Amino acid sequence: MIRNPIPWPNGARCACAITFDVDADSLIHIARPKDSFDRLYPITMGRYGPTVGVPRILQTYRRLGLKQSFFMPAWTMQRYPDAVEAILGDGHEIGHHGYIHEDPTEISSAEQRVAFERALGVHVAMTGRKPRGYRAPVYNANQTTIDLLIEHGFVYDSSLMADDIPYLMRTARGSLYEMPPHWGSDDWPPFAHYAEIGYMMPVKAPSEGLAASFEEFEAAYEAGGFWMGIWHPFLTGRLARWRVVERWLERIVADDKVWFAPLEDIAAHIDGLVKAGTYQVRTETLPYFTQPVS
Numbered sequence: 001m002i003r004n005p006i007p008w009p010n011g012a013r014c015a016c017a018i019t020f021d022v023d024a025d026s027l028i029h030i031a032r033p034k035d036s037f038d039r040l041y042p043i044t045m046g047r048y049g050p051t052v053g054v055p056r057i058l059q060t061y062r063r064l065g066l067k068q069s070f071f072m073p074a075w076t077m078q079r080y081p082d083a084v085e086a087i088l089g090d091g092h093e094i095g096h097h098g099y100i101h102e103d104p105t106e107i108s109s110a111e112q113r114v115a116f117e118r119a120l121g122v123h124v125a126m127t128g129r130k131p132r133g134y135r136a137p138v139y140n141a142n143q144t145t146i147d148l149l150i151e152h153g154f155v156y157d158s159s160l161m162a163d164d165i166p167y168l169m170r171t172a173r174g175s176l177y178e179m180p181p182h183w184g185s186d187d188w189p190p191f192a193h194y195a196e197i198g199y200m201m202p203v204k205a206p207s208e209g210l211a212a213s214f215e216e217f218e219a220a221y222e223a224g225g226f227w228m229g230i231w232h233p234f235l236t237g238r239l240a241r242w243r244v245v246e247r248w249l250e251r252i253v254a255d256d257k258v259w260f261a262p263l264e265d266i267a268a269h270i271d272g273l274v275k276a277g278t279y280q281v282r283t284e285t286l287p288y289f290t291q292p293v294s
């Protein structure tokens, strides 16, 4: 049960977004800056994402007529301009995902601002506009992040987890929507096996690992909610896993009661309802705390 289900366009039961975080090898460079340049295994594991995974994913989206969202660290955009061009060329959205996947909670507010605005400049230069949306590396948004998003006119964040469906975050400085992710439909727990950055998950079989995301979808569909995959091209864009996703998508997209859209379109739809006074969005007031709790 969802207390305040959002009326979706054309009577759809569920709004759906596959979001791909195209981190590539930014992960190893931010984790091991001294010697990452000569660690060829994690570099290649990451490079697979924009060079092999993304073209495969885009081909499926073209075949099924889907427009979706990608989040990219700006460093990755600069390093892999062909991937950026291909994603934009097919009409998908690219959101802000830090400069080189720096964790906002591991750096000062001043450092966060520098990295955030540097990344913003890359987005404007390469995509021709400011991004509408943001996802914090490792979901680690803090209050400084939310303030920066509001200051720069972002429409939504997609890092925080206070509801099943999109909600509004309000601060003294303004507001923005939250398109909430959750680990339940994130491909990191079933598939990330990456000792160099501290993750050694027992790798699941493709169908078993993806089953978690698909069960999350079934519950969202039944409740008339919102489903979002938080996936990585170097994990779920691998051959066997994407084959499972493709079969699933073919079945789901044939059901006309799902609405697959980029997050910016879903946020814009909700904002339209709110502005028209036809939907009361749940609001979370931030900051939650302004000093240590104990």
Ligand SMILES: [Zn+2]
Residues within 6 Å of the ligand: 021, 023, 097, 101, 137, 138
């Ligand atoms: Zn990431």
